[in-house]
Amino acid sequence: xxxxxxxxxxxxxxxxxxxxxxxxxxxxxxxxxxxxxxxxxxxxxxxxxxxxxxxxxxxxxxxxxxxxxxxxxxxxxxxxxxxxxxxxxxxxxxxxxxxxxxxxxxxxxxxxxxxxxxxxxxxxxxxxxxxxxxxxxxxx
Ligand SMILES: Cc1cc2nc3c(=O)[nH]c(=O)nc-3n(C[C@H](O)[C@H](O)[C@H](O)COP(=O)(O)O)c2cc1C
Numbered sequence: 322x323x324x325x326x327x328x329x330x331x332x333x334x335x336x337x338x339x340x341x342x343x344x345x346x347x348x349x350x351x352x353x354x355x356x357x358x359x360x361x362x363x364x365x366x367x368x369x370x371x372x373x374x375x376x377x378x379x380x381x382x383x384x385x386x387x388x389x390x391x392x393x394x395x396x397x398x399x400x401x402x403x404x405x406x407x408x409x410x411x412x413x414x415x416x417x418x419x420x421x422x423x424x425x426x427x428x429x430x431x432x433x434x435x436x437x438x439x440x441x442x443x444x445x446x447x448x449x450x451x452x453x454x455x456x457x458x459x460x461x
Pocket of ligand 1: 331335336337379380383387413414415416
């Protein structure tokens, strides 16, 4: 049974909305999905999760040095991620995501080198390409 957990960290709501869009899309595909904020996260919520979507707003200097928020880093680096869990990353941004996904991956424990799809949006909506790539991810 596939089960998705979507965790977002959002200051102004864009990343939360993008996470909610992902959740809605997955629910529409018949996948059991839960969307939560980073603050709501606790380890029990990972129970039976096959696909984890980790989202954070893009912080940086607009042209370079993008990185996740400190609170995101703090929580994510302590996650006990089950073996076999599939992980995808998402963010919202204004200009460029630059090093954002690379920086996010650095803090995901025990999953070095694991391929993780990336989704980004300026308007919090899922593009057709996003939907296609989420479909592919969830099929795996
Ligand atoms: C301090 C700060 C730094 C930011 N740095 C970047 C950046 O480097 N690149 C970018 O494209 N957007 C940057 N942004 C814009 C946010 O990533 C964008 O508004 C995002 O959608 C906010 O998500 P949220 O509504 O979930 O908080 C920055 C915003 C703030 C407040």
